[in-house]
Amino acid sequence: MHINDHNPLPIYHPASDRYDQMNYRRTGKSGLLLPEISLGLWHNFGHNADFTLGRKILRRAFDLGISHFDLANNYGPPYGSAEENFGRIFKKDFLPFRDELIISSKAGWDMWPGPYGNMGSRKYLIASCDQSLKRMGLDYVDIFYHHRPDPETPLEETMGALDQLVRQGKALYVGISQYSAEDTARAYEILKQMGTPLLIHQPRYSMIDRWVEGGLLDVLGEKGIGSIAFSPLEQGMLTDKYLKGIPEDSRAAKDGRYLKPEQIGGEKLEMIRQLNDIAKTRNQTLAQMAIAWLLKDPRITSVLVGVSKPEQLDDNVSAIKNTQFSESEVAKIKEILGA
Template identity: 80%
Template sequence: MDINEHNPLLPYQPVSDRYHQMKYRRSGKSGIRLPEISLGLWHNFGHNADFTLGRKILRKAFDLGICHFDLANNYGPPFGSAEENFGRILKKDFASLRDELLISSKAGWDMWPGPYGNWGSKKYLISSCDQSLQRMGLDYVDIFYHHRPDPETPLEETMGALDLLVRQGKTLYVGISQYSAEDTEKAIGILKDLGTPLLIHQPRYSMLDRWVENGLLDVLGNEGVGSIAFSPLEQGLLTSKYLKGIPKDSRAAKDGRYLSTDQISADKIQLISQLNEIAEKRGQSLAQMAIAWLLKDPRITSVLVGVSKPEQLDDNVKAVENTTFSADEINGIRSILSGV
């Protein structure tokens, strides 16, 4: 039994071999290396969640060599509460370890009422970063992202705000999320001219959602920019959870905002079952293979996972042990996914 994991009331002492349990990749042409598995705090860290469980998850992650924690201003619920709870945990367990952590936050979605609480204006982004730092009790974050493209604000203004945050010392690096290949290339050029290189792009990417393969990964590879994929398991769809139907305690049954029961059709279950058969032959769980499938591409710096239990991290981290696929496996998986 891990005393750190199971006794969160005791002072946290991370295991000494934590960095031997994880593999790390350089983010593009930068000086930053990220763990191949990073932890996202999108779910299970808001005020509606179990605070003690959140502490256990973060401790377990760090003990496994996961030193990158990813947040956003609107994570919760309610908005801001994931950052608040993370700040509390940071103060209790990780204050002396700050220099070993890479902490990121984002802004770009609806956060507060009125015309200045959303999208990508300089006013919104600067205010959002200030608020995030206050909630987490930090002087700076390591990466600050624009969370989504803004179709109305000029890209020069949004990128200028990211550049300003670096110059103000509020973030060390900047990133973007869900930008198209074309807009990513423009953003890279604007930031390069400003003297603040784009460190990383955070796209949604999974075996079932492969839009990044249609140009974005090529841009990132050519420009030397890293990438970190979110929703690699499609909100649990690429796990064994739904192979025999929809469990009553599943996210699809309890909260249809991110994965609805309508998305879990008989055809989708059959496809997932076929993928699971290949995973079993590889000696992996379906979740492990889904993560490994993304990591097989060297342009993917890290895969961002979210968990509801500490032990799920063990399963996720084992994926890095085998990210090589044979030609037959690649052809078989591509054949299964051809109809998606």
């Protein structure tokens, strides 16, 4: 296990004006408010990451009013390590502020060997939540998600497991991720009959990947379900990082799990450059405009960002200062996107 924790940080005292830095939105028809920007711990919190840097990122996030930290059982690498490291940071820095935080986890992807460490069975979801709580040193998570649809397991079983976690006090709220519009509506009805509301949906959504506009957002709006969009910057494609090609020190160049060089070129690159030009006229970075573009829709509760250094959070959070788009801007952007 490689964790760089050689640089002890001073005792953490959160910024006193942290809640003035952020806007909060109601999650669907629930009582829960979420920050417009949430922090995902998918990258940069595994055992191969700099532990002290992870602490600095989380501290900066909370100082900016980001009260929601989003994890999953298999975040790392290796699996489970992001939750372990978050648990260590939580104990050092955030224990006194537990009641100011929304902490979420998920299960649904491959986690441990054998038939009970994947997909959507009650066996897997309950066991995974128990493991996540142990790794993070928590009594409960605020939101527990089923991480992806499982076509083989009856939806009643998967939703029944989420309902059970709430009744056991292991989760306050439940959500789903990447479900289709039709399955989301079914999941909502099943949970409603059980007496546990479907709080939130976490879909992949960006200016480039707009599948949610094909019916899912309509279902969320009709049913009063919140939503938190992940990959809003399309793995860094919607930033100014790749305007001149792929830098050698970028994640895309070094790690094939993420953005692939062939994904950024030709027409895609020209589209990104045109979007960047519009962002400049709005006095925003391309990343800020990409986040603002999602937040212009009231059905989006929060946008989930991942960062590799604290300064990127400041850039992301600045997006909330301007989420209004003129009719001409909307028309121009849709034309560029081919929407």
